[in-house]
Amino acid sequence: xxxxxxxxxxxxxxxxxxxxxxxxxxxxxxxxxxxxxxxxxxxxxxxxxxxxxxxxxxxxxxxxxxxxxxxxxxxxxxxxxxxxxxxxxxxxxxxxxxxxxxxxxxxxxxxxxxxxxxxxxxxxxxxxxxxxxxxxxxxxxxxxxxxxxxxxxxxxxxxxxxxxxxxxxxxxxxxxxxxxxxxxxxxxxxxxxxxxxxxxxxxxxxxxxxxxxxxxxxxxxxxxxxxxxxxxxxxxxxxxxxxxxxxxxxxxxxxxxxxxxxxxxxxxxxxxxxxxxxxxxxxxxxxxxxxxxxxxxxxxxxxxxxxxxxxxxxxxx
Amino acid sequence: xxxxxxxxxxxxxxxxxxxxxxxxxxxxxxxxxxxxxxxxxxxxxxxxxxxxxxxxxxxxxxxxxxxxxxxxxxxxxxxxxxxxxxxxxxxxxxxxxxxxxxxxxxxxxxxxxxxxxxxxxxxxxxxxxxxxxxxxxxxxxxxxxxxxxxxxxxxxxxxxxxxxxxxxxxxxxxxxxxxxxxxxxxxxxxxxxxxxxxxxxxxxxxxxxxxxxxxxxxxxxxxxxxxxxxxxxxxxxxxxxxxxxxxxxxxxxxxxxxxxxxxxxxxxxxxxxxxxxxxxxxxxxxxxxxxxxxxxxxxxxxxxxxxxxxxxxxxxx
Numbered sequence: 001x002x003x004x005x006x007x008x009x010x011x012x013x014x015x016x017x018x019x020x021x022x023x024x025x026x027x028x029x030x031x032x033x034x035x036x037x038x039x040x041x042x043x044x045x046x047x048x049x050x051x052x053x054x055x056x057x058x059x060x061x062x063x064x065x066x067x068x069x070x071x072x073x074x075x076x077x078x079x080x081x082x083x084x085x086x087x088x089x090x091x092x093x094x095x096x097x098x099x100x101x102x103x104x105x106x107x108x109x110x111x112x113x114x115x116x117x118x119x120x121x122x123x124x125x126x127x128x129x130x131x132x133x134x135x136x137x138x139x140x141x142x143x144x145x146x147x148x149x150x151x152x153x154x155x156x157x158x159x160x161x162x163x164x165x166x167x168x169x170x171x172x173x174x175x176x177x178x179x180x181x182x183x184x185x186x187x188x189x190x191x192x193x194x195x196x197x198x199x200x201x202x203x204x205x206x207x208x209x210x211x212x213x214x215x216x217x218x219x220x221x222x223x224x225x226x227x228x229x230x231x232x233x234x235x236x237x238x239x240x241x242x243x244x245x246x247x248x249x250x251x252x253x254x255x256x257x258x259x260x261x262x263x264x265x266x267x268x269x270x271x272x273x274x275x276x277x278x279x280x281x282x283x284x285x286x287x288x289x290x291x292x293x294x295x296x297x298x299x300x301x302x303x304x305x306x307x308x309x310x311x312x313x314x315x316x317x
Numbered sequence: 318x319x320x321x322x323x324x325x326x327x328x329x330x331x332x333x334x335x336x337x338x339x340x341x342x343x344x345x346x347x348x349x350x351x352x353x354x355x356x357x358x359x360x361x362x363x364x365x366x367x368x369x370x371x372x373x374x375x376x377x378x379x380x381x382x383x384x385x386x387x388x389x390x391x392x393x394x395x396x397x398x399x400x401x402x403x404x405x406x407x408x409x410x411x412x413x414x415x416x417x418x419x420x421x422x423x424x425x426x427x428x429x430x431x432x433x434x435x436x437x438x439x440x441x442x443x444x445x446x447x448x449x450x451x452x453x454x455x456x457x458x459x460x461x462x463x464x465x466x467x468x469x470x471x472x473x474x475x476x477x478x479x480x481x482x483x484x485x486x487x488x489x490x491x492x493x494x495x496x497x498x499x500x501x502x503x504x505x506x507x508x509x510x511x512x513x514x515x516x517x518x519x520x521x522x523x524x525x526x527x528x529x530x531x532x533x534x535x536x537x538x539x540x541x542x543x544x545x546x547x548x549x550x551x552x553x554x555x556x557x558x559x560x561x562x563x564x565x566x567x568x569x570x571x572x573x574x575x576x577x578x579x580x581x582x583x584x585x586x587x588x589x590x591x592x593x594x595x596x597x598x599x600x601x602x603x604x605x606x607x608x609x610x611x612x613x614x615x616x617x618x619x620x621x622x623x624x625x626x627x628x629x630x631x632x633x634x
Contacts, residue, residue: 100426103422104423105423109417111432114428
């Protein structure tokens with residue numbers, strides 16, 4: 001059996017890529033993979049459930065080691081590096097790769113198509129076009145969603161003109177008239193936190209740092225419903241104070257980033273943290289417990305350096 | 318400047334690939350490399366001179382380090398591994414790769430097209446077809462020659478149906494009616510040894526081996542004029558005896574391989590070598606100093622093991 005498989009933390013682009021690649025292979029014997037089966041290397045996320053349900057397509061099953069046989073071969077989509085691969089894929093069992101990531105590869109001469117575009121789905125649509133294959137409405141819908149998801153609705157710096165052009169073409173096939181409205185719908189699902197407790201929200205995606213001898217926790221929530229979350233500031237800042245004790249850190253910050261509007265609001269839980277943010281971003285709180293730090297989205301590049309500098313300069317107790 | 322460059326020991330496929338890629342890039346702005354210049358990473362061979370002269374195309378110049386500027390970028394054709402690259406190409410200066418070799422690569426996400434076909438020229442013709450580009454007669458002639466050269470006139474085990482189909486199409490464009498006759502013409506040039514002395518012929522492509530404590534030299538000459546060379550056996554075996562002394566080896570063998578007819582005749586220079594070949598290949602000499610060892614072409618797989626075994630078993634003085 002030939003399996004079409006994505007990486008071990010399947011996001012929407014990975015899952016869609018395996019399904020769209022199967023469609024392409026089955027239409028064109030020339031690829032030599034008619035009958036290849038899409039499989040996942042791990043559990044899919046909520047966004048993937050939503051999109052596949054919306055377009056009425058079944059999500060491929062997770063591959064289990066026990067079903068593998070000697071001689072099975074693999075088409076890798078949306079990844080190429082060994083560290084991202086399903087555990088038991090031998091190097092010489094890989095027969096084709098379609099990907100948009102940096103290349104870290106050592107294999108025989110096999111079919112490899114890598115392009116530095118915003119999503120693997122864009123590359124697969126490009127291959128479809130080259131081979132005069134038009135995806136049916138539901139596959140077009142999946143591919144469009146994957147491109148929008150991986151490029152953060154064209155806001156990611158990885159976005160190319162191809163990604164944009166292909167979404168226009170795929171939207172026509174999928175009969176999606178208002179792409180911006182669909183981007184909002186998609187990211188609402190992608191960033192849905194309504195099922196999470198305040199404590200889960202303020203630790204959703206956090207990193208700890210040592211800054212001038214102080215332990216600092218910076219959490220980031222990506223959302224398209226920023227104001228709804230900021231309105232819960234009382235519960236969230238209370239949870240932040242609990243987390244500080246549990247995690248044994250001095251300072252805690254919770255960034256609530258609107259990925260589509262490109263804006264971050266930063267929550268703090270006490271006076272010292274307020275002083276740090278004021279010093280770091282040179283603005284006053286817009287209301288109690290809340291700073292608006294403007295069009296910043298990157299924790300690594302835009303949150304950490306100014307906070308680090310502020311802590312160094314303030315020399316707080 | 319963007320350079321289109323092959324590997325450091327340029328053969329015909331490498332040189333043709335850089336020229337054909339330039340043609341493709343200049344026709345299609347979409348590749349983003351209009352104005353890229355083909356260059357060589359080393360000196361071209363006689364076969365390349367012959368083919369470029371035949372089709373009236375200028376051979377690209379050899380790149381020299383002194384002409385490189387900061388910001389220059391590279392499209393690699395017919396190679397990808399670091400060991401084969403022009404010395405001073407930095408990893409992040411590589412912007413695209415088109416190749417048919419095993420992959421040994423670590424870069425950013427860039428454009429990569431690798432296919433396990435018989436030649437890089439086949440992949441470039443495939444890209445031309447996908448982009449509705451038809452090469453002009455002289456470029457078609459170069460590409461056809463490169464495919465035939467790299468696949469040893471379709472006799473190499475790396476040959477695919479694509480290589481064959483593309484040669485048929487390119488022959489039509491290049492107005493080459495008798496492909497088999499052209500293969501013979503090409504390999505006559507490729508394997509031309511008329512300018513070599515007998516001693517140069519018997520050491521043209523040799524390897525030394527230690528077999529049961531004896532130093533053994535096995536030379537191979539690939540040719541399409543086998544009988545002409547075998548007819549010079551007196552001069553050649555005399556040269557073999559000289560080389561044995563010069564190189565300090567016990568035994569010497571000279572394989573004269575007709576790569577198109579797929580046959581090897583093996584020359585020996587004394588009685589012990591005759592006994593070794595008789596034992597190794599289980600046939601008698603067809604005439605004094607000459608064995609016909611049949612449809613064998615691979616020194617590594619088909620000459621060395623039986624000779625090694627024979628030397629071990631005979632236990633000669």
